[in-house]
Amino acid sequence: MNNILVADDEPQKIADVIELLSSIIKADFTESNCFDSTINDIMNNTYDLIILDMSLPTFSGKQEDRGRMRALGGKDILEIMDYxxxxxxxxxxxxxxxxxxxxxxxxxxxxxxxxxKNFSDFYLGSVMYDSRSSEWKRELIDLLPEGLRSDN
Incomplete structure (x- = not known):
């Protein structure tokens, strides 16, 4: 069974990703909705794939209590992973x-x-999500590592 982390602060995006991936991959999905919990999850668990939003709030909670939005939080997470x-x-x-x-x-x-250039050994690519289009689904599937796919 694969372990996949989906880190995003938008519940609908998380739901859409999990719905798509669970139709083609046998996996346990972990959800994270902020920078701090994503770092904690990555440091304390082993995943086969991470789907990572670029912009994340610092920590979870009510909208007004989530700390500053980290516009490049995904890039910061990649830097920590590399380190x-x-x-x-x-x-x-x-x-x-x-x-x-x-x-x-x-x-x-x-x-x-x-x-x-900086993280070529583990960065697979980027996908633009648009809830009004299905193009993102094809792009995400195309980026999946071959070893992750399985028959459901």
Whole structure:
């Protein structure tokens, strides 16, 4: 049985990912909705795949109590994984194509290029989520490691 971590602060995105992946992969799914719990999960568990949102609140709780939004929290998590030598395959899964604000704006394409270069041993790619389209489903399936797929 595979273990997959889905880290995202949007419950509908998590539900959509789990629905899609559970139809093609035999897996136990762990959900995480903030930066702190995602780091804790990664440091204390072993996963076969991580589906990671780029922007995450610092910690969980009510919207007003979740701390600051980390616009590049996914990138920060990849840096921690690299430092800790955790090489679990990661797919970035986001609904935004730009991150940051004012002069600190960076596009998903630029982030993808940087992450591809710096974390090529475990970063598989990025997928733009759009609930009105099914294109993201094909893109996510195409990025899955071959060893993860199984007949349900």
């Amino acid at each position: 800790e030598d955790i090489k679990t395959p990661v797919i970035i899964f986001t609904q935004f194509d730009v991150f940051g604000r004012n002069k600190d704006i960076i596009s998903l394409n630029d982030i993808h290029s940087e992450i591809s």
